[in-house]
Amino acid sequence: MFPFFYDPTFILMIPAILLAIYAQGKVHRVFQKYDQYRARIGMTGAELARDILRSQGIHDVRVELVGGHMTDHYDPRNKVLRLSYDIYHGTSLAALGVAAHEAGHALQHFEGYTMLIWRNMIVPLAAIGSQAAFPLLFIGLLLGSQTLAELGVVVFMFAVLFQLITLPVEYNASNRALNILSGGGYITIEEEMPVKKVLHAAALTYVAATVMAMLQLIRLLMISGLLGRRNDS
Template sequence: MFFYDPTFLLLIPALLLAIWAQVKVQSAFSHYSQVRSTTNFTGSQLAMRLLDSAGIYDARVEAMPGHLTDHYDPRTKVVRLSSSTYGSSSVAALGVVAHEIGHAIQHAEKNPLLVFRTILAPVASVGSSLAWIFFIMGLLFALPAMLRFGIVLFSLAVLFSLVTLPVEYDASKKALKLLGENVMMPEEELKGVRKVLSAAALTYVASTAMAVLQLLRMLLIAGVFGRRD
C-alpha cells in the first residue's frame, strides 16, 4: 500500500487546480500591480480610511515582510499588510487591502462564520499536522482506533477549509463595495480588483478541494484496511 497507492490519483484534479490558481493569482496581481489607481491612496492610507469610515477605531495597521502575506488577525485586531501592498498605490494592492478590511468589518459585525473559523483555526492547525501521523501509525500497527482518530483530526481541517470559503468570498464582496462607495474607485479599476480577488479566491477553492479529496482518500484507505482486517 505504501509503495503503490492508487488513491493518490484522486488528488490529481486538485493539484492541477492549485497550480492553475497560483498561476492566475500571480498573473493578475503582477499585471494590476503595474496599474496605478487614480484614488492616489497607498495601501496603508486606504486601510486607515476604510477602517475609520466603518467606525472601527480599535484596529491597527502594520507593515510586514513578504509578498502577498497580507491578513487580518482577529485575535489582536491588526491588519497586516505585506511589502507589496503597504506603500503601493496600484489597483492590485488596494484590492488586497480592501479585502483585509472586509475581514476587519466581519469581525466588528461578529460574523458567525468568521467567529467559528477563528475558534476552529488552532484546532484545525493541530489536526492537520497530526492527522496523518495517527493515520499512518494506525495502518502500520493495525490499530483501527488510532486510524479513525487520524481521520477525525483531519476532518477538522476540512471543516476549517469549508468555512473559510464563504468568509473569503464575503470579504471580497465587501472590498468591492468599499472601493466603489467609499473612495469612488472608477469602474475600470474595479474590474481589475475583481480579477485579482477572483484569482485569489480560486486558491481557497483549490485548497478546499485538496482537503476534501485527501479526506476521501483516507476513508478509502481505511475501508481497504477494514476489509483486510
C-alpha cells in the same frame, strides 16, 4: 490495506494539485498585470485600509507592515491588519484591492460575522487535524489498530471543515471590499473590473485548497478502509 510503498489513492490528488498550480499561477499573473495600473485616487494600500477602518467606525485596529510576499492578513486576536510591502506602499489597483479585502476581514470581526467566529474557533482543531492526521493513520495501520487509523481520519475532518468555512468568509470579505471601494468613491466604474479580477483570482486559491482538503479526506477514508466498508454494507 494499501502497502506503504505503493499508494494508488494518490491519483485522487492530481486534479487538486493541478487546480492549485493553476490558481497560484493565475494569482501571480493577475496581480502582476494590475499592479502596473495606478489607481486614480493615489492612496497607498496602508492609507486606504486605515481610511476604510475609520469610515466604518473601527478605531482599535492597527495597520502594520509585514515581511514576505502576499502575506497580507488580518489578525483578529491582536486586532492588527498586516500588509506586505507591495500592498502597504503600493498605489496600484491590485494593492488597493488586497488592502480593502483585508479591511473587509476587520469589518467582519467588528460586526461579529458568524462564519468568521466559527473559523476562528476551529483554527486550533484544524491545525491539530492537518498535522496529526497522517501520523495517526499510518501508525494505526502499522500497528493494526483500526481505532487509531480512524481517529486520524476524524481529526483531519476538522481541517476540511476549516477550509469549507473559509470559503464564504473570503468571498464575503471580497464582496465587502468591492462595495466599500465603489460605494465610497475609492475607485471609478472603469477600475471596478480590474479590482474584481484581482479578488476573484485570489479567491480561486481558497477554492483549490478546499478541493485539495476534500479529496485528501476521501483518500484517507479509502486508506483507512472506512469508505470500503461503508460501500460493502
